[in-house]
Amino acid sequence: MSTRRTDGSGTGRRDRRPTIVDVAAEAGVSKSLVSLALRGDDRVGEAARERILTAAERLGYRSNTLARSLVQGRTMILGVLLTDLANPYHTEVVAGVEESADAEGFTVLLAHGQRDRHRLGRQLESLLQLNVDGVVVISSWLEPDALTEAARRAPVVMVGRPTAFSPGVDTVANDDEAGARAAVLHLAELGHERIAHLSGTGRPASRARGEGYRATMRELGLGGRAVVRPIGDDPHQRARAAAELLESARPSAVLAVNDLAALALLDQAHASRVPVPEGLSVVGYDNTALAETVRPRLTSVDQPRLVMGRLAVRLLLERMGGRTGDRHEVLAPRLVVRASTGPASTGPLAAAPDTAAQGRADGSGPQA
Amino acid sequence: MSTRRTDGSGTGRRDRRPTIVDVAAEAGVSKSLVSLALRGDDRVGEAARERILTAAERLGYRSNTLARSLVQGRTMILGVLLTDLANPYHTEVVAGVEESADAEGFTVLLAHGQRDRHRLGRQLESLLQLNVDGVVVISSWLEPDALTEAARRAPVVMVGRPTAFSPGVDTVANDDEAGARAAVLHLAELGHERIAHLSGTGRPASRARGEGYRATMRELGLGGRAVVRPIGDDPHQRARAAAELLESARPSAVLAVNDLAALALLDQAHASRVPVPEGLSVVGYDNTALAETVRPRLTSVDQPRLVMGRLAVRLLLERMGGRTGDRHEVLAPRLVVRASTGPASTGPLAAAPDTAAQGRADGSGPQA
DNA sequence: CTGAAAGCGCTAACAC
DNA sequence: GTGTTAGCGCTTTCAG
Numbered sequence: 001m002s003t004r005r006t007d008g009s010g011t012g013r014r015d016r017r018p019t020i021v022d023v024a025a026e027a028g029v030s031k032s033l034v035s036l037a038l039r040g041d042d043r044v045g046e047a048a049r050e051r052i053l054t055a056a057e058r059l060g061y062r063s064n065t066l067a068r069s070l071v072q073g074r075t076m077i078l079g080v081l082l083t084d085l086a087n088p089y090h091t092e093v094v095a096g097v098e099e100s101a102d103a104e105g106f107t108v109l110l111a112h113g114q115r116d117r118h119r120l121g122r123q124l125e126s127l128l129q130l131n132v133d134g135v136v137v138i139s140s141w142l143e144p145d146a147l148t149e150a151a152r153r154a155p156v157v158m159v160g161r162p163t164a165f166s167p168g169v170d171t172v173a174n175d176d177e178a179g180a181r182a183a184v185l186h187l188a189e190l191g192h193e194r195i196a197h198l199s200g201t202g203r204p205a206s207r208a209r210g211e212g213y214r215a216t217m218r219e220l221g222l223g224g225r226a227v228v229r230p231i232g233d234d235p236h237q238r239a240r241a242a243a244e245l246l247e248s249a250r251p252s253a254v255l256a257v258n259d260l261a262a263l264a265l266l267d268q269a270h271a272s273r274v275p276v277p278e279g280l281s282v283v284g285y286d287n288t289a290l291a292e293t294v295r296p297r298l299t300s301v302d303q304p305r306l307v308m309g310r311l312a313v314r315l316l317l318e319r320m321g322g323r324t325g326d327r328h329e330v331l332a333p334r335l336v337v338r339a340s341t342g343p344a345s346t347g348p349l350a351a352a353p354d355t356a357a358q359g360r361a362d363g364s365g366p367q368a
Numbered sequence: 369m370s371t372r373r374t375d376g377s378g379t380g381r382r383d384r385r386p387t388i389v390d391v392a393a394e395a396g397v398s399k400s401l402v403s404l405a406l407r408g409d410d411r412v413g414e415a416a417r418e419r420i421l422t423a424a425e426r427l428g429y430r431s432n433t434l435a436r437s438l439v440q441g442r443t444m445i446l447g448v449l450l451t452d453l454a455n456p457y458h459t460e461v462v463a464g465v466e467e468s469a470d471a472e473g474f475t476v477l478l479a480h481g482q483r484d485r486h487r488l489g490r491q492l493e494s495l496l497q498l499n500v501d502g503v504v505v506i507s508s509w510l511e512p513d514a515l516t517e518a519a520r521r522a523p524v525v526m527v528g529r530p531t532a533f534s535p536g537v538d539t540v541a542n543d544d545e546a547g548a549r550a551a552v553l554h555l556a557e558l559g560h561e562r563i564a565h566l567s568g569t570g571r572p573a574s575r576a577r578g579e580g581y582r583a584t585m586r587e588l589g590l591g592g593r594a595v596v597r598p599i600g601d602d603p604h605q606r607a608r609a610a611a612e613l614l615e616s617a618r619p620s621a622v623l624a625v626n627d628l629a630a631l632a633l634l635d636q637a638h639a640s641r642v643p644v645p646e647g648l649s650v651v652g653y654d655n656t657a658l659a660e661t662v663r664p665r666l667t668s669v670d671q672p673r674l675v676m677g678r679l680a681v682r683l684l685l686e687r688m689g690g691r692t693g694d695r696h697e698v699l700a701p702r703l704v705v706r707a708s709t710g711p712a713s714t715g716p717l718a719a720a721p722d723t724a725a726q727g728r729a730d731g732s733g734p735q736a
Numbered sequence: 737c738t739g740a741a742a743g744c745g746c747t748a749a750c751a752c
Numbered sequence: 753g754t755g756t757t758a759g760c761g762c763t764t765t766c767a768g
Contacts, residue, residue, distance in 0.1 A: 017521070019745055030755045035747060043753060062521075065497040066443075067745035070434045071760045077498075085462065086657065091453040098482065107494040110478040114466065126475040129433040130445075153385070153430075235657070263661065270663050289454065289603070293631065295638050295663070387761055398739045403763060411737060435761035439744045739768080744761105751756070 018059040027055035038063065069131060078106045078316065079127035083113045083120060083139035087260065088288035089305065090138045093159055096309020097136050104317065106133065115233060117141050128153050134316035136309075140203040155319035157312045162208045164328055170315040171328045172308045176205055179301040179333030180212025180255060183283040186299070186335055187253040188220050191344035192281060196227040196251035198241060198261050206257045209285060213255055227251065231261050238264040246272065246280070252344050253281035259290045262298055266340065277342030287336050296339035304331050386427040395423035406431065437499060446474045446684065447495035451481045451488060451507035455628065456656035457673065458506045461527055464677020465504050472685065474501065483601060485509050496521050502684035504677075508571035523687035525680045530576045532696055538683040539696045540676045544573055547669040547701030548580030548623060551651045554667070554703055555621045556588050559712035560649060564595040564619035566610060566629050574625045577653060581623055595619065599629050606632040614640065614648070620712050621649035627658045630666055634708065645710030655704050664707035672699050 020038075024031045029048055037044045037052040044052075055061075069075040078101050082090045094110065101108045111127055113120030120141055127135055134155040137147065144165040150156050151168035158166070162173045187195050197213045200206020210228060217226040227249040231241040242264040245254065256262035262284030266276060274280050276296055284291055287302035311329055318327075388406075392399045397416055405412045405420040412420075423429075437443040446469050450458045462478065469476045479495055481488030488509055495503055502523040505515065512534040518524050519536035526534070530541045555563050565581045568574020578596060585594040595617040599609040610632040613622065624630035630652030634644060642648050644664055652659055655670035679697055686695075 020747095021745080031745095032747075032756075033754065036754090039747095045753065048754080062497070064438075064499070064745050066434055066438045066499050067760090068747075069760095070432075070438055070745085070762090071747050073760075075434075085453060085459040086456065088454065094453065094480065095482070098480065102487075107491075108480070109494075109498075110480060112462065112466065112476070112478060114463065119470075123475075126477075129430070130477075131432070131434050235661070267661070267663065293603070293635070295635065388763095389761080399761095400740080400763075401738065404738090407763095413737065416738085432761050435744090436763075437744095438746090438761085439763050441744075737768105740766090742763105742765085744763090746760090747758100749756105749758085752754080 018061045019064070020061070022059055023052065023056045023061050026059055027051040074133050075131050076106050077130065077132045078108050078313065079130070079132040079135045080108060080110045081113065081120065081124055081127060081135060081137045081139060081142075082110065083141050084115050085112055087258075088290055089258065089286040089303070092288060092305040093138050093309045093312075096306040096311075097313055098309070099306070100310040100313035104313065106313075113139060113141065121146060124150055133320060134313075136312045136316070140205055155316045157315045157319075159308055159312050161204050162330070163204070164326060165204065168326065170319070170326055172311045172315065172331070173205070173329070174303040174308070174331045174333045176208035176333075177212030177215065179285060179303070179335075180209040181216045182333065182335040183255045183285070183299075183301050184213055184216040184220070186337065187255070187281060187283065187341065188222070190253075190281065190341060192253040193222055193344070194225055194227075194249070194251045195222065195253045195255065196229065196245055196249045198245055198254055198256045198265060199228050199230050200257040200261075201230050201233065209255075209257055231257060231264070235264075239268065242268040243271075246274070251280070253283070253341070255283045255285075257285060259284040259286045259288045259298060259300055262300065262340070263290060263294055266294055266296075266298070277340055278345065281341040281344075283335075283341060291336070291338065294340075299338045299341040300336055302334045302336050304334075307331065386429045387432070388429070390427055391420065391424045391429050394427060395419045442501050443499050444474050445498065445500045446476050446681065447498070447500040447503045448476060448478045449481065449488065449492055449495060449503060449505045449507060449510075450478065451509055452483050453480055455626075456658055457626065457654040457671070460656060460673040461506050461677045461680075464674035464679075465681055466677070467674070468678040468681035472681065474681075481507060481509065489514060492518055501688060502681075504680045504684070508573055523684045525683045525687075527676055527680050529572050530698070531572070532694060533572065536694065538687070538694055540679045540683065540699070541573070541697070542671040542676070542699045542701045544576035544701075545580030545583065547653060547671070547703075548577040549584045550701065550703040551623045551653070551667075551669055552581055552584040552588070554705065555623070555649060555651065555709065556590070558621075558649065558709060560621040561590055561712070562593055562595075562617070562619045563590065563621045563623065564597065564613055564617045566613055566622055566624045566633060567596050567598050568625040569598050569601065577623075577625055599625060599632070603632075607636065610636040611639075614642070619648070621651070621709070623651045623653075625653060627652040627654045627656045627666060627668055630668065630708070631658060631662055634662055634664075634666070645708055646713060649709040649712075651703075651709060659704070659706065662708075667706045667709040668704055670702045670704050672702075675699065 020034050021031050024034045034052050037049045080094055080097055084090060098108045111123035113123055137158045140161050147166040147169045157170040159172045161171050162176055199210045214226055217223050229241055229245040231238050238261060246268055254265055256265055262282050265282050269276050269280050284298045284300035287300040291298035291300040315327060388402050389399050392402045402420050405417045448462055448465055452458060466476045479491035481491055505526045508529055515534040515537045525538040527540045529539050530544055567578045582594055585591050597609055597613040599606050614636055622633055624633055630650050633650050637644050637648050652666045652668035655668040659666035659668040683695055
């Protein structure tokens with residue numbers, strides 16, 4: 001593209017977009033003075049500044065960020081890497097990140113992994129190549145080593161991973177064990193004993209939730225009744241796992257690893273004509289917007305997603321400011337009770353949900 | 369040559385990350401040869417190439433994209449600007465964009481408008497500043513002028529806007545009028561006459577759907593019965609609009625402007641104890657993943673979102689290739705019938721939905 | 737085949 | 753106060 005045509009006609013349509021040099025020529029000053037004036041440096045005379053500004057305006061000049069970033073060594077861009085745009089938990093954390101980043105003058109750009117581990121790695125690489133000033137990773141799918149490696153190139157904070165897996169990487173998480181515990185205690189208080197867990201697939205956060213579930217069941221003397229069924233990552237697998245869990249374990253209550261899983265349970269219950277919460281109580285995790293959308297409204301363990309996003313940005317800024325030690329923030333989850341959980345019924349309803357389903361359920365359950 | 373410290377120690381931890389010059393020194397060749405070798409140019413000797421590659425490896429060298437982009441004048445990045453991460457329609461188009469972009473060697477970065485017009489404009493500016501090679505806009509919120517202006521700086525394609533509002537901007541859309549028509553015809557065939565429309569808020573796509581609805585109602589001789597209620601943009605407004613429409617117009621069927629609006633209708637119907645589809649038929653638009661998640665499964669007008677995303681990328685590439693005329697692609701929508709639509713009932717159920725609701729049902733309180 | 741030199745557009749020390 | 757001079761890290765002619 002070495003078309004050197006100095007076509008100064010009308011609106012600078014295509015060709016070469018105007019540079020700082022063009023502005024300087026137009027205003028009759030030097031290149032660097034333009035640079036200063038444009039950024040409002042106060043050691044530029046009023047007259048000169050005026051001329052420069054109008055010249056820039058007339059030429060339709062826009063500064064080239066790439067060039068600036070190259071010389072300054074920073075882009076003022078924060079990258080967010082996320083596994084799955086379809087998971088509201090992820091996108092709600094993003095809102096917090098964006099809020100803080102905006103306030104600090106950073107631009108937020110998202111890279112999306114499409115639930116594909118390889119793609120996720122490539123996207124991370126892309127962000128780093130772009131020389132973003134920091135990366136927020138909302139995904140447990142990346143290998144700890146890959147993160148540590150990334151952290152050598154730019155500040156990285158991982159949201160959702162509970163503990164220190166990757167040296168050099170800060171983390172922001174909620175206390176998954178405590179959250180699971182609160183959920184189980186809530187169900188136990190309602191009189192449930194056959195409390196099952198529709199678990200994640202072994203990544204750190206879901207593992208911790210599973211641990212919390214198990215530990216609390218033991219604590220309650222219900223250790224023998226604990227049932228854990230892992231769930232898949234796509235909607236179809238979720239549906240199957242939910243169906244199988246309800247079918248085989250016949251729980252009176254289920255703690256789901258997240259709201260998406262809880263949704264699958266509600267759907268299966270509906271399909272089997274098991275009324276919720278009369279015949280089955282369901283607790284979700286994350287308290288995403290979903291929880292207030294589904295019917296019945298979902299009892300769910302809230303993670304402070306906005307706060308987590310904001311905190312992630314703060315940690316990034318601290319790193320940029322020179323901090324070298326790792327930090328791991330753990331926030332307290334909070335159980336939000338809605339309509340999907342209710343008292344355990346002792347009648348045949350709970351004991352054999354399918355029987356009840358056939359048998360014309362008149363809401364005769366214990367309606368405290 | 370101002371090489372002051374040839375520190376070839378272990379892992380290059382922080383400090384200055386290695387540049388092409390460092391690699392050249394390490395390999396004992398010149399800077400430009402390294403550049404060639406690294407990109408696999410075939411006019412580099414086998415021996416030299418080998419030395420260079422290992423040197424780069426040893427130093428942990430990664431090329432600086434910023435510098436490359438600056439000199440080449442392109443970034444190999446495609447920007448996607450979207451209004452609302454929470455709307456699955458948007459994110460499903462993104463999947464198509466990413467698929468094609470990947471195949472062509474482009475990286476896709478997303479910028480998010482947070483349902484805020486100003487923010488949307490700023491984000492567009494950020495993408496352009498970054499010198500992305502093209503922008504896909506999935507949002508009708510931007511002013512046509514802003515888009516035309518943007519198109520002067522980089523190829524821009526707008527997804528979802530039905531016609532040519534912004535000169536210089538290509539568009540990819542579905543035929544909204546045809547889609548609305550198919551939906552209304554479907555309902556009419558089921559015997560519905562009191563078919564209402566829960567409409568959008570006047571942006572082009574929703575306006576076209578409204579047009580299609582009205583025209584088809586007239587065509588069917590039902591013009592006098594047409595009822596249109598606009599809906600808001602956030603969940604709360606949606607709920608209210610849905611409630612008011614059902615309450616005031618008492619339709620036996622509703623065409624919603626999109627799946628989110630349809631969801632609000634289903635929720636309100638449930639709250640009022642109107643069974644769907646027996647007491648009310650609902651048709652959504654977009655056929656997002658939501659349609660297969662809600663209960664009952666939603667009849668919805670499908671837009672080929674993946675194809676639209678792919679097409680958007682193709683149009684971008686064509687522009688980069690030098691095309692100057694605008695192109696406007698219009699794809700055919702397709703009605704997908706599921707469980708939320710059924711025959712019109714002539715009984716009292718449909719005639720007076722609130723009677724059924726008011727019937728002071730059993731005391732089970734916790735319904736929203 | 738290889739290497740030196742000239743920038744891409746901008747910023748930031750440093751003289752004038 | 754204002755302008756000059758070096759680069760940021762990379763690609764890309766153009767001589768050797």
